[in-house]
Amino acid sequence: MTVYLDCNSTTPLDPVVREAMLRFLEDEFGNAGSRTHEFGARAKQSVEEARRSVASLAKADAQDVVFTSGATESNNLAIRGLAEYGRREGKTHLVTTAIEHKAVLEPFEQLERQGFEVTIVPVDASGAVSVAAVEDAIRSDTLVVSVMHANNETGVVQPIEEIAEQLDPEGPYLHVDAAQTFGKLDDPLQHPRVDLISLSAHKIFGPKGVGALIARRRGRARPPLEPLMHGGGQERGLRPGTLPVHLIVGLGEAAQQAAQDKVERAARCQEIRRGIVHALAPLGVQFNGDQSLVMPHVLNCSVPGVDSEAGMLACKGKIAISNGSACTSVSYTPSHVLEAMGFSEDRIEGAMRLSWCHLTPDADWQALIRQPLARLAG
Missing domain, CATH: 3.40.640.10 (Type I PLP-dependent aspartate aminotransferase-like (Major domain))
Structure with missing residues (x-):
């Protein structure tokens, strides 16, 4: 799945x-x-x-x-x-x-x-x-x-x-x-x-x-x-x-439902975030944006030496992720957001966005994310 x-x-x-x-x-x-x-x-x-x-x-x-x-x-x-x-x-x-x-x-x-x-x-x-x-x-x-x-x-x-x-x-x-x-x-x-x-x-x-x-x-x-x-x-x-x-x-x-469950949803998202960040840490990922200001369910990161298109292909069948806004994904262009933040071309081209929610199941993030990206990173 x-x-x-x-x-x-x-x-x-x-x-x-x-x-x-x-x-x-x-x-x-x-x-x-x-x-x-x-x-x-x-x-x-x-x-x-x-x-x-x-x-x-x-x-x-x-x-x-x-x-x-x-x-x-x-x-x-x-x-x-x-x-x-x-x-x-x-x-x-x-x-x-x-x-x-x-x-x-x-x-x-x-x-x-x-x-x-x-x-x-x-x-x-x-x-x-x-x-x-x-x-x-x-x-x-x-x-x-x-x-x-x-x-x-x-x-x-x-x-x-x-x-x-x-x-x-x-x-x-x-x-x-x-x-x-x-x-x-x-x-x-x-x-x-x-x-x-x-x-x-x-x-x-x-x-x-x-x-x-x-x-x-x-x-x-x-x-x-x-x-x-x-x-x-x-x-x-x-x-x-x-x-x-x-x-x-x-x-x-x-x-x-959002009003009733807001606290529980945020706590669940933080729990998932900790697991994903821990799995990615050995890859030396670059987190795009001040992580103290980020919503608990979002992670935008670049893996040195890994192009985002190749990264998404390596993870296909395991996780569904994107490399930017869904509204502009039909014809890929470099992210105007990351360009505005002053990042290098390589970092922008390697950026991937992971976003989850309280309904996201528990998973082996090392097997789903780290291992396929590690193979690409060499």
């Missing part, structure tokens, strides 16, 4: 979540927009329960939650959805970091082509952005600051709370791509100055195809978002279309 170690790409579906979803595929199949009968009423009630479950992890109001197809759409809605307001108000400067997911960097690039000015804040070998560097990048005409919570390739957690503390209460909107941390590291996301939070269900043992944007109000004022699509008026007019009730129920159940 191949041991799955690619949980930053997607997680297994929690059996409890699956059971909750099946009910809304087989029995409760009503449209949440149908107001005239009990099928629609029950569907709408279940959607609102899920909305409350998602909001609770960020200590947000349930009405601040907009359901989307996932974090990529949420990122686009948060960034591109503010563009018209920015033009009206003369706020056409954007700030982000060099290690963001492409789902943030590419919307920024699109706005830059449309006349916005973009400042990209660098990182050092730690993989973490400097709070002072973010603060220095902000200007009077800055519309939005977008900083991911934890990097999808290295697992390095960014100083979201510290950045939020430095922002003027009426200053630029703070957007956080929390795809890798929502349901795992929620306290920083509860900071009232974090205005916009993107998340995906399939990163927290829920289904693919659903996520949310939490658009936290400042007082009574909602972030001035414009929809990317039109037609139907669902989700306060920000995301039209018939709601996928079974997927939303799955996200809500996944959020509930």
Whole structure:
């Protein structure tokens, strides 16, 4: 049996979540927009329960939650959805970091082509952005600051709370791509100055195809978002279309399970981490990113003399791992994250990402990881 170690790409579906979803595929199949009968009423009630479950992890109001197809759409809605307001108000400067997911960097690039000015804040070998560097990048005409919570390739957690503390209460909107941390590291996301939070269900043992944007109000004022699509008026007019009730129920159940089991899940992930690090130690691996800042379920490392493609091939049939973001793995290009951290070409080309979860079984990590990589390393 191949041991799955690619949980930053997607997680297994929690059996409890699956059971909750099946009910809304087989029995409760009503449209949440149908107001005239009990099928629609029950569907709408279940959607609102899920909305409350998602909001609770960020200590947000349930009405601040907009359901989307996932974090990529949420990122686009948060960034591109503010563009018209920015033009009206003369706020056409954007700030982000060099290690963001492409789902943030590419919307920024699109706005830059449309006349916005973009400042990209660098990182050092730690993989973490400097709070002072973010603060220095902000200007009077800055519309939005977008900083991911934890990097999808290295697992390095960014100083979201510290950045939020430095922002003027009426200053630029703070957007956080929390795809890798929502349901795992929620306290920083509860900071009232974090205005916009993107998340995906399939990163927290829920289904693919659903996520949310939490658009936290400042007082009574909602972030001035414009929809990317039109037609139907669902989700306060920000995301039209018939709601996928079974997927939303799955996200809500996944959020509930994450809230209940967070401590136990993290402890299990730390236990697995110790076993993997111990197995790799004799190979003289280089850990990419400050390990004191890394999520407990992620390890990005390079084995001297071993190319990542060869390493993954050697481990094939034993463990399933990746060498970067799943969204860019179809045509391999060097990691822009590791390049931004200043690593050598050899180190970048040798980088492999291992990511696990509380459902990962106990394994002989020496046999599964060390031995095949040791043969390649000579």
